[in-house]
Amino acid sequence: MKESDDQRTLRERVDTETGRKTLRLAGLGALAGILSAALLMPWVGGLGLVGRDAAATFMDMPHDLEVPRLSERIVLTDTNGEPFGEVAERERENVPLDEISPYVPAALMAIEDDRFYEHSGLDLRGLLRAAVRTAQGDTQGGSTITQQYVKNLLMEQAETEEELERASARNITRKIVELRQAVELEDRLSKDEILQGYLNLAYFGAGAHGIEVAAKRYFSTTAEELDPGQAATIVGIVRSPTYYDPLENPEAAEDRRDVVLDRMVETGHLDAEEAEEYRGGDLGIDHTPRAGSCAESDHPHYCQYVMDWLATTDVLGSTSQERSELIGQGGLVVETGMSRRTQDAAQQAVDRHVPPDDSTKFAAQAVVHPGTGQIRALAQNLRYGFDDEEAGTTSINLAVDQDQGGSGGFQAGSTFKSYTLAAALEDGLGFGTSFDSPKSVSVGGLSNCEGGRMSSWSVSNAGESDEGDHNMISATKGSVNTYFAQLQRRVGLCETSEMAEKLGVHRADGQDMGVWSSFTLGDQEVSPMTVANSYAVFASRGTLCEPTPVREITVGDPDNGGERIEVDSQCEQNAISSDVADGVNHLLQQTFNGGTANGLDIGANAAGKTGTTDNAAYAWFAGYTRHMSSAVVVGDVRGGEQYPLQGVNIGGRTFGVVYGGDIPGPIWQETMREASEVTPDDGFPGPPSKFGNPTSEPSNSSDDSDDGDDD
Incomplete structure (x- = not known):
């Protein structure tokens, strides 16, 4: 086929350009070879590396240099896509x-x-x-x-x-x-x-x-x-x-x-x-x-929690090396589960009630979304810092477990009584299950999960007003220790601890939970995140989710072909039955009606429980709505056992003893009032009829016990 004039012109143009490139490379190679030899003469002249040999050697050198995607920052955003932190090895x-x-x-x-x-x-x-x-x-x-x-x-x-x-x-x-x-x-x-x-x-x-x-x-x-x-x-x-x-x-x-x-x-x-x-x-x-680090973030503890999570999640790779390389490369936009409204409300509440520079006392709070495990807020009064000599600062995230950058945890007090309620309802006991609950009682006959027999356990209430005959409703409202000790014996110590594990409860220090007589009174060191997430199972009517700080990750420019990776919630449906969850929800709502949470209502349907540990080492409040679950702990950074919440001045107020309803409760209340996504009509389903009369209380029980009844 005869070549057309246009085709010939195009071919000649291509040939000419190709020739120019070839000549240019050859010329450069020769030039570089000569220059290389000149530069290297004092060392390699004796080897004869000159002229043509030098040029050939130069052209044979490795030259396939990769031009990678340049490392960039990682941007963390809240649920509305607004950035709150930037992290980068190279900004x-x-x-x-x-x-x-x-x-x-x-x-x-x-x-x-x-x-x-x-x-x-x-x-x-x-x-x-x-x-x-x-x-x-x-x-x-x-x-x-x-x-x-x-x-x-x-x-x-x-x-x-x-x-x-x-x-x-x-x-x-x-x-x-x-x-x-x-x-x-x-x-x-x-x-x-x-x-x-x-x-x-x-x-x-x-x-x-x-x-x-x-x-x-x-x-x-x-x-x-x-x-x-x-x-x-x-x-x-x-x-x-x-x-x-x-x-x-x-x-x-x-x-x-x-x-x-x-x-x-x-x-x-x-x-x-x-x-x-x-x-x-x-x-x-x-x-x-x-910028470039969580220290400069608006919410540094949450930021660092996300970065630690990214380093361990399979979402970014199956090995730590793959994850490390991708994090180091950056160029990620990480949409977290943080609700800015909730985070700000939580931070303001902990700061107001336990000022960071006011004392050695701390307050920490975790908020999670029931049914997804998305972490809405992580707040604490102590500021992010690494100087042990600077008061009011710490790099430890007091709201999470030790292996997530947190502490070894804090005994949770009577917040654990909710797990005993769940175990009892699952065992078929009803709201009317009653015991004579004197000021003190000795409880024997308990066995752990290995069959080991516990010695008799003496337990006391915090106030005389709690004495008398109690059922689940009145005992929950008054948080009656001697009632729950007997309820745990009826259900079984092992069964009670197994219920806690079903709800995702574990020690913050990674050790196995201790199963001994005082389990129902919360003698295990746990984190606010764990308690909030376990209560979220009740709120979601039985769904246990892994707490997750990330919703979506975009690798590269989201507006220019970046890869979007959705992070699925890791949830177990029916960790407990919906009937059991509904029963616990009903019982924990009663605490706001003349119980230990009296005065802590948030203008919407909520359930919750106070907690104060033995000798007031730590004070807690855990509570939830259908859409939000939160737990707050207050203590002393030097150790609550050595420095209990007794005879203390916090936030300008003096307390003989700090109970769960004194500081943790109001922190929870202020956070939930500001951040709650519910309306007064958005309530919990009624309790199953199989648990009996939902309002009946023993006639000789007291409804007005003080907040300090938790041991």
């Missing part, structure tokens, strides 16, 4: 070249490589200058922007100290490898792509990787809005990010800026009159503090 925001002020590449080329658009990766004049000075014993630069880009890429990809040292070494070997890879990169990428890559990759000091973060760090603006003086200041930093740091050494930075501006004039990138506007004056720094 960076990648931007396209057309969103970078033209003064930035102009300044860069003027001071670093004014022939950037003319050469093909190496500049003969600069290289000859470097060769002469190197031969004189002073290893010099002369690197083009492309060569510098190669060096930065190698440093970015370094995974070990050895690789990093090799990538940044000031020696001939590194320089020759850098030259070869620069030649190949120029053949693969356009000049604009190289320039864009360099400006996003380069380190500009003060933790700023890339031009966008540098613009924000030094001038609180964007790369697109930088003026000539600002561009010259930032570009000037590249030569020595420490010495020319505008924050630490402004005089040196000013001198360097003026040098860059002069070079911009000399190379035709800037008019002399315009340059004069920015020379000699103040830098005009408008500093934005460094």
Whole structure:
């Protein structure tokens, strides 16, 4: 078939371009070979590595340098998509070249490589200058922007100290490898792509990787809005990010800026009159503090909890190495389960009732969403910090388990009585199950789950008003210790502890739960997260979910093909029956009606339980609506057993003893009132009729016992 004129013209054009590339590569190879030999002459001249052999050796060097997706920050958002934290090994925001002020590449080329658009990766004049000075014993630069880009890429990809040292070494070997890879990169990428890559990759000091973060760090603006003086200041930093740091050494930075501006004039990138506007004056720094860690987050404890969760979840990889690499790479947008409204309400409540700088006392709260396990809030009065000498700060998240960055937990007191109620209802006992409940009683005949017999246990109530005949309704309202000790004996100690485990209860320190006589009075060290999540099973009518701080993860730019990964709730349906859950819900609602939670209503249907441990080491309140479950603990950071909540002044108030209804209850109440998603009509289903009369109480029981009845 005869070739048409258009086809012939196109073929000739392609052949010509191909020929040009081939000749250019060959010429560069020969040139680089000769230069390499010149540079290496003192060491390898005796081996005959000159001329053609040097060129061949140069062209055979490894040159398939990968240009990876640059590491960026991880952005954490609340349920509305509003950011509350940024975390990054290297703080960076990648931007396209057309969103970078033209003064930035102009300044860069003027001071670093004014022939950037003319050469093909190496500049003969600069290289000859470097060769002469190197031969004189002073290893010099002369690197083009492309060569510098190669060096930065190698440093970015370094995974070990050895690789990093090799990538940044000031020696001939590194320089020759850098030259070869620069030649190949120029053949693969356009000049604009190289320039864009360099400006996003380069380190500009003060933790700023890339031009966008540098613009924000030094001038609180964007790369697109930088003026000539600002561009010259930032570009000037590249030569020595420490010495020319505008924050630490402004005089040196000013001198360097003026040098860059002069070079911009000399190379035709800037008019002399315009340059004069920015020379000699103040830098005009408008500093934005460094982000990049949870310490700078609006909610640092929640932020750190999310980062710890990401490091362990299979969602980001099946091995710790895969997860670590992805987290280190960044570029993730993590939508968490945090409700900003709930988080703010919880934080304000704990701060108001237990001021962080007021004493050594702490308050911590966890809020979860029943039926999904989404963590709505994690709040504590102690601020995020690592200085043990600074009062009112800690890096420990007091609301979660030890292996999640939390503490070893706190004894939960009478909040555990709810688990005994659930075990009793599951065993077929009804609301009318009654016992004579004197001030003190000795309970024997208990066995643990291994069949071990417990010795007799003496238990007492906190007040004489609790004496008498009680059933489930009156005993729950008054939190009567001697009643629950007998109810646990009726159900079985092992069965009671197994019910707690069904509800997701476990020790915060990771040890096995102790199953002994006082289990029903909450002598196990647990976290607020665990208690809140167990009560959420009642709220959801039997569904146990793994507490989860993340809803969705986007890898890459969500507006430009980023991969969205939904995080499914890990839930077990029917962990307990809906009948049992409905029965417990009914009983725990009674505490607000003349019981230990009297006065803590939130204007909506709620259920809850106070808790005060033996000798008032810790005070608790746990409660929930259909849509939100929360647990609050108050104690002393030095240890509640040594420093109990007795005879203390907290938040300007003096307490003989702090009970669950005194401080934890109001914290819970204020949080739920502000953050509750329910209406007065959005209540719990009524209790199953099989549990008997839902309102009947023994005639001789008291409804007005004080809040301090929990041991």
